[in-house]
Amino acid sequence: MEKRYRDLTQKEKASYSVAEDASDKAWVYCDACRRAVEQGDLIVDDVEGALQCAYSDCVLEGNIAVQRLHGWETYREELGYDAADWPEEPQSGRRYEPRSADS
Secondary structure (H helix, E strand, O other): OOOEHHHOOHHHHHHHOOOOOOOOOOEEEEOOOOEEEEHHHOEEEOOOOEEEOOOOOOOOOHHHHHHHEEEHHHHHHHHHHHHOOOOOOOOOOOEOOOHHHHO
């Protein structure tokens, strides 16, 4: 059975956390599949020492997991105009494309 972020101890969560806070309910954006997921649903890859996207059809590789997962709020702020129409709280499973990806 896959180990999930929500199964970690508080100390482990602090070291693995991708989002602005270490809570299970914090939203994370996956660059690979362009979907949002609650941090608690992320898969823990003990071999790579990283978190992986929770969507089974995501092509995210474990060795690039940290670079491709972003805290939702921080990533929206970094993208600025490209994420201007993204909601404050995303819908799980819905794809969110940056505006520049449309061009």
